[in-house]
Amino acid sequence: MKPIYLDYNATTPVDPRVAAAMLPYIHEHFGNPSSSHIFGTTARTAVGKARQQVADALRCRADELIFTSGGSESNNHAIKGVARAHRAKGNHIITSSVEHPAVTEVCRYLEGGGCAVTYLPVDELGRVDPRQVAQAITPRTILITIMHANNETGTIEPIREISQIAHRQGVLVHTDAAQSIGKIPVHVDDLGVDILSIAGHKLYAPKGIGGLYIRSGVKMEKLIHGANHEMNRRAGTENVIEIVGLGEAFQMITENLNAYREHMKRLRDRLEERLQRGYPGLRINGHPEMRLPNTCSVGFKGLTADAILSRMTDVAASPGAACHSDGVQVSSVLKAMQVPEEYAQGTIRFSVGRFTTAEEIDRAAEAILTAVESLSEGSAPSVLTREL
Numbered sequence: 001m002k003p004i005y006l007d008y009n010a011t012t013p014v015d016p017r018v019a020a021a022m023l024p025y026i027h028e029h030f031g032n033p034s035s036s037h038i039f040g041t042t043a044r045t046a047v048g049k050a051r052q053q054v055a056d057a058l059r060c061r062a063d064e065l066i067f068t069s070g071g072s073e074s075n076n077h078a079i080k081g082v083a084r085a086h087r088a089k090g091n092h093i094i095t096s097s098v099e100h101p102a103v104t105e106v107c108r109y110l111e112g113g114g115c116a117v118t119y120l121p122v123d124e125l126g127r128v129d130p131r132q133v134a135q136a137i138t139p140r141t142i143l144i145t146i147m148h149a150n151n152e153t154g155t156i157e158p159i160r161e162i163s164q165i166a167h168r169q170g171v172l173v174h175t176d177a178a179q180s181i182g183k184i185p186v187h188v189d190d191l192g193v194d195i196l197s198i199a200g201h202k203l204y205a206p207k208g209i210g211g212l213y214i215r216s217g218v219k220m221e222k223l224i225h226g227a228n229h230e231m232n233r234r235a236g237t238e239n240v241i242e243i244v245g246l247g248e249a250f251q252m253i254t255e256n257l258n259a260y261r262e263h264m265k266r267l268r269d270r271l272e273e274r275l276q277r278g279y280p281g282l283r284i285n286g287h288p289e290m291r292l293p294n295t296c297s298v299g300f301k302g303l304t305a306d307a308i309l310s311r312m313t314d315v316a317a318s319p320g321a322a323c324h325s326d327g328v329q330v331s332s333v334l335k336a337m338q339v340p341e342e343y344a345q346g347t348i349r350f351s352v353g354r355f356t357t358a359e360e361i362d363r364a365a366e367a368i369l370t371a372v373e374s375l376s377e378g379s380a381p382s383v384l385t386r387e388l
Contacts, residue, residue, distance in 0.1 A: 008353035050247025071199030081220035090140030153286030154295025163192030299343030320347030
């Protein structure tokens with residue numbers, strides 16, 4: 001049987017409809033969008049269509065969107081761009097302790113250049129408290145950057161409330177929406193954000209393409225300098241092939257989001273139910289309600305994630321802790337949530353997608369419980385029950 005892919009939060013396959021939309025721009029329409037002849041205008045029209053497809057899904061204006069190489073570039077552009085453009089006002093940035101490295105590493109870099117960064121804690125469910133955001137704002141605060149949904153636990157942050165607090169103080173808000181787009185509604189008017197990052201390979205578009213929403217009027221410096229591409233915000237000849245793919249991926253989200261969300265939640269819940277039934281001591285990490293519909297972060301007490309994964313080679317998933325020569329290193333997200341060490345070391349993230357089937361979930365649950373049972377043999381009496 002084929003291996004079971006339960007790592008959709010790491011990357012998604014390219015949807016066949018997305019691939020089909022890209023093909024003409026691989027084989028036929030190869031022009032440079034900046035050229036004035038028919039080859040260029042064809043490519044330029046395709047880029048414009050894709051920009052409108054993304055804008056329609058996010059409910060923003062097309063001229064508020066630029067295309068990038070992915071989520072990491074978008075986050076770098078957002079945070080560095082604001083920091084450099086608003087130096088006269090201040091140098092203080094607020095973020096959270098559970099951000100992706102594409103945010104935390106940028107903040108660390110800026111700290112080396114004189115910026116002050118506040119890393120807010122989260123509660124045991126992984127949520128930032130908006131009241132702590134309000135308390136952290138100073139007259140020198142220029143940006144709050146907090147992710148929309150966590151990549152490890154799926155916990156959804158209160159971005160709307162944070163935006164309202166920030167704007168009352170004249171502070172800009174950026175959110176990394178790489179994990180949430182295509183799983184839950186993501187509309188910039190509802191979130192109230194000024195800047196929002198997009199990663200194509202998390203939503204069934206190719207790797208190497210992303211986007212950045214920049215609300216009209218927001219002042220930012222460029223990250224990449226050169227010619228005046230992307231409304232003079234991001235230099236470099238546009239990646240027409242993948243931009244077309246990103247646009248088609250967003251069109252599919254506009255048309256099918258509710259169906260995608262219901263499918264993923266049904267299968268995620270099916271997996272959690274089977275694991276809880278077979279392993280009553282299971283810990284589920286993240287918020288029970290404010291959580292992405294596809295994400296299942298679970299901890300097996302007294303075991304290590306690497307050991308479990310090594311015994312279930314037919315299931316692809318991501319560990320929440322990794323074994324090294326000097327011991328087991330738990331992810332910063334689990335540490336920030338204060339997940340007990342005996343569960344954190346045995347935490348695995350399973351993330352389902354639009355192509356996951358119920359049959360795969362049942363096979364995966366059996367493989368996971370078999371692996372856990374084999375590791376539990378010879379230790380304390382097992383709490384496993386094999387009724388699936």
